[in-house]
Amino acid sequence: MISNDCRIKLKEIFTDRYLENEPLSRHINFRVGGPAAVFCIVKNINELTEALSIIGDRCNHFILGGGTNVLASDRGFDGVVFKISLNSVDFQKTDMIAEAGVLSVVAARIAAEHGLSGLEWASTLPGTVGGMVRGNAGCFGGEAKDVIKYVRIIRAGKIIKLNNKDLKFSYRHSLIKDTNDIVLEAVFALQRGDKEEIKKKMAEIMVARKKSQPLKSGTAGCTFKNYEIRDNDD
Ligand SMILES: Cc1cc2nc3c(=O)[nH]c(=O)nc-3n(C[C@H](O)[C@H](O)[C@H](O)COP(=O)(O)OP(=O)(O)OC[C@H]3O[C@@H](n4cnc5c(N)ncnc54)[C@H](O)[C@@H]3O)c2cc1C
Missing domain, CATH: 3.30.465.10 (Uridine Diphospho-n-acetylenolpyruvylglucosamine Reductase; domain 3)
Structure with a gap:
């Protein structure tokens, strides 16, 4: 659960990049996943460090990149997702x-x-x-x-x-x-x-x-490890 106090402070930091109940399916290549209670789009390092110090260990958080190697539950995520959009x-x-x-x-x-x-x-x-x-x-x-x-x-x-x-x-x-x-x-x-x-x-x-690879499909790329089989492997 994210407290109201946390929500207010995060909203002050991220303004229009602070979202509530954001469907994770929009951000994950598998195109599945329920809502993130809070979803913040991070554009600079200071706002990320400030946000982390505000939430501390008071609620769960998850760092999201391009979403090409994660699977989100249909139940969503009861915490803060930080979508890393540091782009320089x-x-x-x-x-x-x-x-x-x-x-x-x-x-x-x-x-x-x-x-x-x-x-x-x-x-x-x-x-x-x-x-x-x-x-x-x-x-x-x-x-x-x-x-x-x-x-x-x-x-x-x-x-x-x-x-x-x-x-x-x-x-x-x-x-x-x-x-x-x-x-x-x-x-x-x-x-x-x-x-x-x-x-x-x-x-x-x-x-x-x-x-x-079918690049337009909702996948996470390889499902299996690419092993190099040596002669003495079982
Ligand atoms: C079609 C397809 C083909 C692919 N082919 C390959 C391939 O050939 N080789 C290969 O290695 N992979 C491949 N992948 C997998 C994927 O591309 C890589 O694993 C990629 O590096 C994941 O990056 P991402 O930003 O999407 O991470 P995400 O899926 O957003 O996150 C993956 C993990 O990294 C963490 N993470 C993301 N950003 C950060 C950050 N800034 N700091 C700390 N943790 C972070 C997340 O918390 C999560 O645990 C493929 C995926 C797809 C969909």
Whole structure:
């Protein structure tokens, strides 16, 4: 249950981006899910830290990215959903700094436009940079862990930096899954490349993706893990 006091304070912070009884089916790729008691669209980091300090542990909250890898109950969610819409992208030499709400496909396209290689694999990956980091998303020969230099997260109300090694990446896993930290931004270490070559590779990946997956259906992509079977495996 969210107290009236919490609701009033959250409404003051998010104004027209504060919604009540928002159907989660509108925000989740499976297109199912009942209402979130409170749904806040986060456009800047300060409003998120302020909101987290207001709710503390007084009610449940859930961080939502692109909604491409979550399933919501038809009963809905009796808490606060924070939809991460932090959308800025910046560069420091060949490093690309993308906020957590940037779509992975957009991050890959912007990198390509800047003649930077390393994110081609993500050019058809549904969801946001935040979701990509949390799940160490990967496809077409690339994975988040191969390109992430460091991320900034919120942990216990504080913003801290975690380097690639700190994130303990493994197959579709990162430390964030264990800690429930909130990813604010990721810094990708890219390399200069030929813009046309990068775009050609992305076009090939798009063809392969379209062949293997029904992109317009309500799914969460792969249902099973992709195992590499070795000779000595049972
Ligand atoms: C058609 C289709 C194809 C797909 N193909 C692939 C593929 O090839 N490879 C692959 O790895 N995945 C694939 N996926 C799964 C999905 O694209 C990835 O897992 C993606 O990275 C999820 O990002 P999201 O923003 O949608 O996360 P969401 O679905 O919104 O959230 C997933 C989890 O991450 C958490 N989360 C989201 N944002 C943040 C944040 N900022 N900080 C902390 N936690 C956060 C959520 O709380 C939730 O627990 C596919 C999905 C679909 C629908």
